Amino acid sequence: MGRGGGGSHSHSHSHHSSSHSHHSSGGHRSSYSGGSSRSSHRSSYHHSGGSYSGGSGGGGCSGCFSSIIALMMPVALFAVFFIFFAVKTGNAGDLGIERSTIQREPLPSSKCDYVDEWYRDDWGDWIDESGEKASLISGMREFYDATGVQPYLYIMGEEGKDYKSEGSLEEYAENKYKELFGDDEGHLLVVFREYPNASSNYIVTVTPGHDAEAAVMDEQAREILLDYIDYYYSNQSLNEGQFFSRSFEKAASRIMTKQMSLRAIVTIIVIAVIVGIALIIVISVVRKSKEKVAKQKALQAKEQADKARSEADKAQTEFRQQQYYDELEKEYVAVTCPNCGAAGNKIRKLTVGYCEFCGSAIKVDENGNPYTVTPDSTSDNGPEL
Numbered sequence: 001m002g003r004g005g006g007g008s009h010s011h012s013h014s015h016h017s018s019s020h021s022h023h024s025s026g027g028h029r030s031s032y033s034g035g036s037s038r039s040s041h042r043s044s045y046h047h048s049g050g051s052y053s054g055g056s057g058g059g060g061c062s063g064c065f066s067s068i069i070a071l072m073m074p075v076a077l078f079a080v081f082f083i084f085f086a087v088k089t090g091n092a093g094d095l096g097i098e099r100s101t102i103q104r105e106p107l108p109s110s111k112c113d114y115v116d117e118w119y120r121d122d123w124g125d126w127i128d129e130s131g132e133k134a135s136l137i138s139g140m141r142e143f144y145d146a147t148g149v150q151p152y153l154y155i156m157g158e159e160g161k162d163y164k165s166e167g168s169l170e171e172y173a174e175n176k177y178k179e180l181f182g183d184d185e186g187h188l189l190v191v192f193r194e195y196p197n198a199s200s201n202y203i204v205t206v207t208p209g210h211d212a213e214a215a216v217m218d219e220q221a222r223e224i225l226l227d228y229i230d231y232y233y234s235n236q237s238l239n240e241g242q243f244f245s246r247s248f249e250k251a252a253s254r255i256m257t258k259q260m261s262l263r264a265i266v267t268i269i270v271i272a273v274i275v276g277i278a279l280i281i282v283i284s285v286v287r288k289s290k291e292k293v294a295k296q297k298a299l300q301a302k303e304q305a306d307k308a309r310s311e312a313d314k315a316q317t318e319f320r321q322q323q324y325y326d327e328l329e330k331e332y333v334a335v336t337c338p339n340c341g342a343a344g345n346k347i348r349k350l351t352v353g354y355c356e357f358c359g360s361a362i363k364v365d366e367n368g369n370p371y372t373v374t375p376d377s378t379s380d381n382g383p384e385l
Contacts (some may be wrong), residue, residue, distance in 0.1 A: 006197060010127050015119065017227065024236065050083035075233075095228075096231065097224065097254065098220060098223040098227050099226045099254075099260075100219060100221070100224060100254050100256075100257055101220070101257045101259060101260070102218065102221075102258060104215070104216050104221070104258075105215065105216075106147055106148035106215075107147060107148030107149050107211060107212055107215040107216055108215075109148065111148070111185065111211040111212075111215070112148060112150050112186025112211070112212070113147060113184050113186070114150060115152075115181075117134070117152070118140050118141075118151070118152060118153065119136060119137075119152065119153040119154070120153075120154050120155065121154075122154075122156055122158075123155050123157045123160075126155045126240045127155070127241050128241075131241070132239055132240055132241025132242070133241060134241075135239075135242050135245045136153070136242075136244050136245045137245075137322045138242040138245055139243070139244065139245025139247070139249040141155070142248065142249045142252055143248040143251065143252040146252035146253065146255075147216045147217075147252055147255060147256060148186070148188065148215070148216065149186060149208065149212040149215075149217055150186065150187050150188070151187070151188045151190060152180060152181075152187060152188065152189050152190065153190045153192065154176060154191045154192070155192050155193075156193040160194070160195055161195050163193055166203060166205065169203050169205045170207070171203050172191065173189055173191045173205045173207040173356040176191060177189045177207050183213065185209030186212050187209050187212060188206065188208045188212055188217055189206075189208075190204065190205070190207075190225075190229075190275040190333045191204070191207070192204045202233075204226060204229050206225055206226055208222065216255065216256075221255045224254050224255050225247065225248070225251040225255070226245075228247040228248075228250050228254075229247045230265075231246075231247075232247045232250075236303045236320075328348075331348045332346045332347065332348050333347065333348075333349060333364060334346055335362060335364060335368070336370065337355035337357065338362065338371060338372045339355065339362075340355060340357055340358040342357035342358065344356070345357075345362065345370075347364045347370070349364050349366055349367075349368060350365065351364060352364075360372055360373075361373035
């Protein structure tokens with residue numbers, strides 16, 4: 001299959017061609033339904049992608065739940081933003097386009113001899129002269145300027161009906177490359193065959209020279225160009241020249257721009273989600289721990305406040321009792337028993353007490369003067385209390 005060496009090697013060995021076939025039944029891609037705005041040979045078709053012969057491509061439970069949702073929102077927004085950025089970085093508006101994960105450098109000009117011919121339309125009316133030619137060549141020039149590989153588009157005519165398989169068309173493309181470029185290995189031949197009388201089937205084959213393949217048009221790059229041709233073929237707003245022009249232009253930009261692989265993107269998103277979940281768990285644990293500490297402190301503060309209040313109440317009660325006893329103490333006076341003359345008796349004013357020594361009843365008036373009390377209250381020695 002492959003050829004060794006570079007420079008002026010002959011075409012005795014086949015190139016690495018890549019093809020997509022499209023037909024109304026079967027296929028490997030999702031199907032597209034065409035409209036009627038195309039010219040007659042593309043006015044009605046059912047498009048499904050084809051095989052690729054070059055190789056394979058690449059507070060309470062509800063409160064907790066609400067908290068988790070709230071905490072997960074930044075992670076979800078990051079994932080959505082990252083996917084959007086990763087997809088848009090490659091200038092592709094369709095997720096079905098192969099991603100470019102290889103850093104490529106343009107093919108040196110010494111490896112590709114420029115030819116002043118960009119396409120051949122054997123069908124006759126695919127690329128007309130009303131602006132489609134200029135549009136087509138403009139896109140192909142952009143591809144050439146970006147990659148260093150000069151593309152050539154060959155649109156088959158009636159003879160295309162004899163090439164119904166990818167294998168047969170790839171063999172045709174090998175011979176066509178030799179016919180067009182000889183030993184020049186820096187070109188890229190794109191052969192397009194559509195035969196509308198057979199339900200608008202078409203096959204497209206991409207065949208690079210050895211130098212072009214080694215520097216730029218590897219398997220992944222060929223798949224990118226084929227994917228863009230598939231993608232823009234279904235765009236009814238573009239005429240034939242614009243359809244091919246846009247395919248070459250967008251493919252060149254994507255091929256020469258290294259992108260992050262979908263696997264790497266998914267890995268980063270998974271890691272971000274795992275980290276986000278871990279952060280949520282940590283935050284939840286820390287929050288619960290803080291809440292527990294706060295509750296313990298609040299309980300301790302309450303207990304201390306209750307204790308302080310209880311002690312204050314007790315002190316107030318004792319103070320009042322002491323005040324009462326102090327006031328009461330002021331009402332007692334030391335008197336001498338009028339009967340036996342014993343001193344040291346303490347009797348409250350305006351009350352009757354008894355001598356601690358002789359037991360005599362003693363009255364004390366409001367001024368603290370003692371009087372003995374006889375059984376007959378009217379014959380005592382002092383005033384009646």
